[in-house]
Amino acid sequence: HQGYTSACIGKWHLGHLPQYLPTNNGFDYYFGLPYSNDMDRVGGPQGRAAFWDPKSEYWNVPLMRNEQIIERPADQNTLTRRYTEEAVRFIERSKDRPFFLYVAQTMVHVPLFVSNDFRGKSPRGLYGDAVEEIDWSVGRIVETLRREGLAENTLFVFTSDNGPWLPYDQHGGSAGLLREGKGCTYEGGMREPCILWWPGTIQPGVVHDLGTTMDLYTTIVKLAGGEPPSDRVVDGLDLRPALFGTGPSPRDTVFYYRGTELFAVRKGPYKAHFVTQSGYGGDKPVRHDPPVLYHLGQDPSEKFDIARDHPEMIAEILKEVERHRQGLVRGQDQLSQRIEKGP
Amino acid sequence: HQGYTSACIGKWHLGHLPQYLPTNNGFDYYFGLPYSNDMDRVGGPQGRAAFWDPKSEYWNVPLMRNEQIIERPADQNTLTRRYTEEAVRFIERSKDRPFFLYVAQTMVHVPLFVSNDFRGKSPRGLYGDAVEEIDWSVGRIVETLRREGLAENTLFVFTSDNGPWLPYDQHGGSAGLLREGKGCTYEGGMREPCILWWPGTIQPGVVHDLGTTMDLYTTIVKLAGGEPPSDRVVDGLDLRPALFGTGPSPRDTVFYYRGTELFAVRKGPYKAHFVTQSGYGGDKPVRHDPPVLYHLGQDPSEKFDIARDHPEMIAEILKEVERHRQGLVRGQDQLSQRIEKGP
Structure with a gap:
């Protein structure tokens, strides 16, 4: 803990049984939905129609504080606002000591909800309205940090x-x-914007170096004065050089898995796809040998296969895959032990 | 003229014969290529390969000053830089009287060229390098306006x-x-970013209202204290209310032609396609009755046809088409009179 007090606010999706909840896994405080807001569907029109005009009562999702359900179904129209208020209150009551706050907004995951203040506010329909409320939420949290x-x-x-x-x-x-x-x-499935803000420490700018969400753990533990555990392999790298402008990001490769299968590997601007499959198209996986190769700097839309012109890059990526496989320790399959209940 | 001195720098594509050149059509000064930089092809590898590693000598395009050819083939690597220098000099020598400067950069139209200072500068390859040089050019012009x-x-x-x-x-x-x-x-063919900058007069902001390039003529003539001609129909509208924040844009509809055929009509956020055809795919035009309808606010990618849910909007757009057709005066076909020469 390094003396930090911590809170998880918003979506948690690592198990809703008591032993898996945030407060039994390192967090001091929890407020939110323990899984996706489209689960526990109990009513409304058939199929996708329920998402076109969503009502909270169609999904019997529980809103929890710590280990207690405080509202079910959660009034989803108010979630972004209430998460924000909880976040602001946590900062206010923790301001005199080190704290770690993790806010995982439920929006903009379908079904989409907004508070009345944001309904119809954007030219982009319900989705845009929900984004505008998230934007408001971020503004409130940043403003709180400034004010305090x-x-x-x-x-x-x-x-x-x-x-x-x-x-x-x-x-x-x-x-x-x-x-x-x-x-x-x-890339449409995996690449995300990441904004890091720390006035006076991180200089404004755009960094094209690589980083992954896994790297946040290592970077933040080190910033807090701790060390990641040494009794297991930790995949995250320390991004501090890239953040503080003292050097390049230590990350040069990214391994893209789908389930337990390695589908693609990125090395620098190059990305090799060994298997491709659309996210939800119903198509079967297609295997590629040699892999399809894209240059993401020149072709971020992954349209133009340049494998034939770059056999040396494919050879280099295959070497990375070999190194990666040698260090791989297969985890225990927790899903095979899960308790399935009928509706 | 309203006392304005004027220059056209860059691409001109309204005829390269003397009577069609800028200096015979209202401009006081001209420096540039009189047509596209991929024309007059005289050498290099077959097909598209010449564009992947372009050299100026593959295209015998003339660089002109006023009505004189001063270099042929033009050294295209230097065009962005030389256009910029011409623009800066024109501003410097015109600063004490009203002036109108039209800069039509030849880049980023294939074949792509950059000066040595920008080669390899971007992560986006030759295209990105050429964009960075355009960005530099804009910066130089803005800086000149500030400095003067x-x-x-x-x-x-x-x-x-x-x-x-x-x-x-x-x-x-x-x-x-x-x-x-x-x-x-x-939209990928027709919608363009437009940035208007006039410190102290136009307030910083993003405007979602409609405008077209045709509106610039009317708006700028009025800003210069003139009036558009009244002896013919001028399609441009006066965008001043939208620029100065005094009201909405007067433009509510856009008519999208391909050749002489009306393919689509936009009204507010709605766009109806009567005919669709890819830009260069070799497919035939497909006619739609009822038209395909998109809501560009909620669906800027034109993916989801909502014609069935909005017959009232289609009826309204058909009325606009009727009004438009009644005011239409067909121009003389100048292309039918052109002189074709063999290679």
């Missing part, structure tokens, strides 16, 4: 977990020029 | 003529989340 005089002593990280959920059309978001979306290993 | 104390007395407009030329892969650019590219009436 904590901005210069706090690392603020804003990022996301995956790309747009394409089967939900306008309600699923857009990956812009990136190919495909959530559920697959094309 | 003209920024507060000058309307600066930055825009483009069409979307990416998709057959040229990484060298043709990207329309981001917009559908398709140059040559077609989907």
Whole structure:
């Protein structure tokens, strides 16, 4: 802990049984939904129609404080606002000691909800309205850090977990020029914006170096004066050189898995796809030998296979895969032990 | 003229014969290529390969000053830099009287060229390098306006003529989340960024209202104290309310033509496609009755046809088409009179 008090606010999706909840896994405080907001579906129109005009009562998701359910179904229209208020209160009551706050907004995951203040506010429909409320939320949290005089002593990280959920059309978001979306290993599924803000310590700028969400753990533990555990392999790297401008990011490769299978590998600007499959298209995986190769700097949309022109890069990536496989320790399959209950 | 001195620098594509050149059509000064930089092809590898590693001598395009050819083939590596220097000099020598400067950069149109200072500078390959040199050019012009104390007395407009030329892969650019590219009436072909800068007069902000390049003529003539001619129909509208924040843009509809055929009509956020065809895909035009309807606010990528849910909007757009057709005066076909010469 390094003396830090901690809170998890928002979505938790590592198990809703008591032993898996945040407060039994290192967090001092928890407020949120223990899984996705489209689960526990109990009503509303059939199929996707429920998502086009969503009502909270269609999904019987529980809102929890620590280990207690305080509202079920949660009134989802108020979630972004209440998460924000909880975050602001946690900062206010923790401001005199070190703290770690993890806010995982439930929006903009379908079904989409907004408070009345944001309904119809954007030209982008319900999705845009929900994004505008998230933007408001970020503003409130940053403003709180400034007001409490904590901005210069706090690392603020804003990022996301995956790309747009394409089967939900306008309600699923857009990956812009990136190919495909959530559920697959094309950039539209995996590449996310990440903004790190720490006035006076991180200089404003855009960094093109690589980093992954796994690196946040290692980087933040080190910033807090700790050391990642040494009794196991930790995949995260220390991004401090890239953040503070003292050197390049230590990360040069990214391994893209789908389930337990390695689908693609990125090395520098090059990305080799050994297997490709759309996120939710219903198509079967297609294996490529030699792999399909893209240069993400020149071709971020992954359109133009340049494998034939770069056999040396494919050879280099295959060597990385070999090194990676040698260090791989297969974890225990927890899903095979899960208790399935009927509806 | 309203007392303005004027210059055209860069690409001109309204005829290269003397009577069609800028100095015989209202401009006091001209420096540039009189047509596209991929014309007059005289050498290099077959097909598209010449574009992947372009050399100036493959295209015998003339660089002109006023009505004289001063270099042929033009050294295209230096064009962005020389256009910029010409623009800066024109501002410097015109600073004491009203002036109108039209700079039409030849880049980033294939074949792509950059000066040595910008070669290899971007992570985006030759296309990115050329964009960075355009960015430098804009910076030099803005800086000149500031240095000469003209920024507060000058309307600066930055825009483009069409979307990416998709057959040229990484060298043709990207329309981001917009559908398709140059040559077609989907948004990827037609929608362009437009930045208007006039410190102290235009407030910083993002305007979602509609405007077209045709509106610049009317708006700028009015700003210069003139009136557009009244002996013919002028399609441009006066965008001043939107620029100065005094009201909405007067433009509510856009008519999208391909050749002489009306392919699509936009009204507010809605866009109806009567005919669709890819820009350079070799496919035939497909006619739609009822038209395909998209809501560009909620679906900027034109993916989700909502015609069935909005017959009232289609009826309204058909009424606009009727009004438009009643006011239409067909121009004389100048192309039928052109002189064709063999190679």
